[in-house]
Amino acid sequence: MSLDKLKREKAKIEKAITAMEAKEKKAAMAKVVAIAKESGFDLAELVGNTTRAVKKAISAPAEKAAPAARKKKKVAAKRGKVAPKYRNPEDSDMTWTGRGKQPIWVRDYLAAGGTLESITI
Numbered sequence: 870m871s872l873d874k875l876k877r878e879k880a881k882i883e884k885a886i887t888a889m890e891a892k893e894k895k896a897a898m899a900k901v902v903a904i905a906k907e908s909g910f911d912l913a914e915l916v917g918n919t920t921r922a923v924k925k926a927i928s929a930p931a932e933k934a935a936p937a938a939r940k941k942k943k944v945a946a947k948r949g950k951v952a953p954k955y956r957n958p959e960d961s962d963m964t965w966t967g968r969g970k971q972p973i974w975v976r977d978y979l980a981a982g983g984t985l986e987s988i989t990i
Contacts, residue, residue: 955988964990 870878905912953964957974965972971979978988 954990955985956990958983958988 902912905915951966951968954967955965955975957963958978960974963972963974965975975985975988979985
């Protein structure tokens with residue numbers, strides 16, 4: 870067979886697979902609707918605005934499932950901005966909150982004999 874002929878056959882097969890899947894889905898949906906009607910339910914009632922507990926009960930297997938092995942991670946609370954505690958005496962625009970690594974100007978100031986209390990805002 871030539872490459873072109875193989876590609877055409879492949880396209881036909883893919884089209885047939887897609888059609889067969891759609892047909893099977895339609896048949897499955899018809900079965901679900903029929904079972905819901907026999908039980909006195911509207912399908913929208915079963916699938917539509919359901920609560921989390923109902924969805925869990927519908928999707929859970931008949932047998933009791935084993936408890937989940939992993940725990941949910943706690944989400945750290947977002948912290949807001951902290952007001953600065955220290956101001957550079959040489960440049961009043963440079964400030965530091967006192968958290969994290971000391972800025973270079975703070976280290977230099979302390980190395981020159983200054984104290985944090987003297988630059989506290």
